[in-house]
Amino acid sequence: MMMKYEAVIIGGGPVGFMLASELAMAGVGTCVIERLEKPVPHSKALTLHPRTLELLEMRGILERFVSKGSKIPTGHFSMLDTRLDFSGLDTSCPYTLLLPQSKTEKLLEDHARSLGTEVFRGAEALAVTENGEAVQTIFKDRDGSVRTITSKFAVGADGAGSTVRKQAKIEFPGTDSTVTAALGDVVLLSPPPSGVLSLCTKEGGVMIVPLSSDRYRVVVISPYRTQMPKDVPVTEKELRADLLRICGTDFGLTDPSWMSRFGNAARQAKRYRDGRIFLAGDAAHIHFPAGGQGLNVGLQDAMNLGWKLAAAIKGSAPSWLLDSYHDERHPAAEGLLRNTEAQTNLIDFTQAGLHLRSMMSELLAFPDVNRYVAGQISALDVRYEADRTMPPNRLNGARLPDMKLILSDGNSERLYSFLQNGTFVLLSLRQEADDHIEVKGLRTVTASLAEPNEKLRDVHTILIRPDGHVAWAVDASAPDCSEVIQKGISRWFSVTSRV
Template sequence: MDTSVVIVGAGPAGLMLAGELRLAGIDVVVLERHSQRTGESRGIGLATRTMEIFDQRGLLCRLGDYQTSDMGHFGGLPLDVGVLGAAHQAARTVPQSVTEEALEAWATELGADIRRGHTFRSLRDTGKSVTVRVDGETGEEEIEARYLVGCDGGRSTVRKAAGFDFPGTAATTEMLLADIRGVDLEPRMTGQQTGGGFVMVAKLAGGVHRVIVGERGIPPHRRTSPPAFAEVADLWKRLTGIDISHAEPVWVSAFGDATRQVTEYRRGRVLLAGDAAHVHLPAGGQGMNTSVQDSYNLGWKLAAVVKGTAPASLLDTYHSERHEVGHRMLANTRAQSLLVLGGTEVQPLRDVLSELIEYPEVARHLAAKVSGLDIRYDVGTGTHPVLGRRMPHLPLVVNARTTSTTELLRPGRGVLLDLADNAVLRRRTQGWRARVDTVTATHGALPDDSPLAGTSAVLLRPDGHVAWAAPGSHHGVGTALHRWFGPPSAGHPRGARP
């Protein structure tokens, strides 16, 4: 093999996956057709769950100065995400270019081989390896790897070459986007309905404003290049009455409301992550955040399979877990599309939903949905409220040192958190100590309504999701360890129920 894993695409999904694989010691080659970063920023924010993930890998300090906010929206209707009480707020002023730069620096420092100016052409999956043909800076070459992951966006060539089915609906309308300088516009962060369409304004760093504008009833253009800024300015004036034609365009683009998702995230030794697996209206920036979270789910699983500590069937859980997340995201972005792009016939629905959002339960439900905090994976039966969910930030004391669940996840390994000083539990999990860190810790008082109240032990996967908890799981810790981390090392018991 030339390398263990080839990743096609050096966007957020590809770079996050490269970092996760290198954190686990897996050699990886990233192929990117652009010879240098474009500087374009389709996404301009990081959701609450993505902020948690970046903190769990120590990446927040790489993002520079950024602003946070608890205010979000659902289909243009203001939504207070702060009702969730998460440790992090969403970052509203982090351009995708900054996110990519931070992830690339992290992955490179860990030893990822990132090859720019390399265009993917074809693949051959033999069942034992994947051979990738690329056009590089010095001509055509082939790279053999154990696995190939397509992170190459909505028009993924890897997806097409591997024959993935990509059903869904084509775009019915189009939105125009421009980052501009030289104007001072009032922010409209959640967007605004106009007589003939929808407009949005966001202030970015460096005196740049992002404007997004869409006109109802106009079918999407079949474009082969970005729209001219004059087209954006004309439409903006038509819908708002404001002339921005004198502004300096930094970047102009267009996007639609096409909604598609592959039927499977894995075919043999080829996997897909990010926009290569799902496309949709970019409502609230969920696309980039879901893409990063795809890779966060896949990275540790693929690393374990490559190392041979877990069976290849572990990769099946990548599909079952993330396909469901993608399916639900497409459903909520479709709903938001109706609210944003619909005409006067949708106004009664907007009015009713605005009333419902005032109820705390509704606000929490929608906030969790758009922030990525509503995800619950199938990790087995049980009654504990955090089973399958992401572990919230919890301050801890370990050997008289202050730490937290967030800090314990930094190495990218599993963590068995012993909160009751249970020697029997620690002894019965020795067979996994090469893959899972067992930590005996204490924590401060928890509120009575805390989902962790009364918890004596928690098993965390490397992605921070709870795989087992006591009391409340209907199977032993050994079963959970075997399922997520493979069989115990030779010479150790199989982890009977503690």
């Protein structure tokens, strides 16, 4: 049976459903092909970081996630004693949200379906090929029938062993695991007093975080088991013994619902695009799960790619836009891999390693150092290369935090409320600005700031992308300000034929 969609996503995890939501919101006919008939009950990832929470807030769905999770105002770097302080970061979401991946996935799948995404569960992608004009995806449905979908684009969000990446012959260079660790989702009859524990001694490292009222995630890195093959099952006895040795107690560990072993393999796809085929999430990059960054970076991939694919499909994308996905997200994941490698190297239980950890923990106590590292872990410091066709500006390529605006009619609104439908926003901070610019996919807002902001002090107009990054900003002092603004709009809204 031949089927037609404008976009096909292979992989129905959080990244795939986030991307599907972005495309469906833009009116793109989208389907998701997922191998599993039902979502897995256990969760690899547990946290959503500030930048990811901002993205959810931009789409007006943040509260759905917050209502099912727990806010934690700190993060960690390599399980060091000094915590990362998110509470002082320049964001409307100065915290980590503790939320099991299974719940994140369910919320995103429900959202994608509500917007019109069709989901094929229990379906296996057999072949994904493109001919320059379209992509053909052959898959086996849950009833055993073989179906073919023709689409304009296909995205592999199908994990580290990505079928899409392999069939597109995209290289996945990197390093194999040299260290393994164990985790278990368990009941603790005598949990740590605060429910949270991070400890590293010569006997090993332990991290404990609550999953529910009685269940906890226990992660153990034992110097005696770092070479244990990943396929060797973790046992309850092993976790108890390691906790007792490292912490002096096993916290009454019992009733494991899921146990797993993981390693520090680190790989990144050489390119994120091959013609009409794209990669996102673990299909594009894998790493040691230090700091809980993997899921977050994948969701940020989806947010970057979604509006670009939609613009290309609708015929409003300039010719260079799709290539910018690789240009922007590949460096972001490179930074992630460097960061997690540094954290892995700091997990050293020798005397010299413990001394180094102590010194790094002392450095994190300096506010500027803490803020710098927190900005990296939270992804709030990610910025993209500035548009070189526009005059230089300190805001170009950076994310724009949410802020309160006073509109020309005297009413107030939050900036992110204007991004809920995924369009560009042209924010004019001068009352004399031309608010009659009419471009499809562009919302013009004339406003003033409710509170002083030094970064925006001389700014006349900002073009804000659907993902909340600044396409360009023009200062009021810029020569030929109006002409420069018109040029910038034309640059980002060059109408092309539908692809």
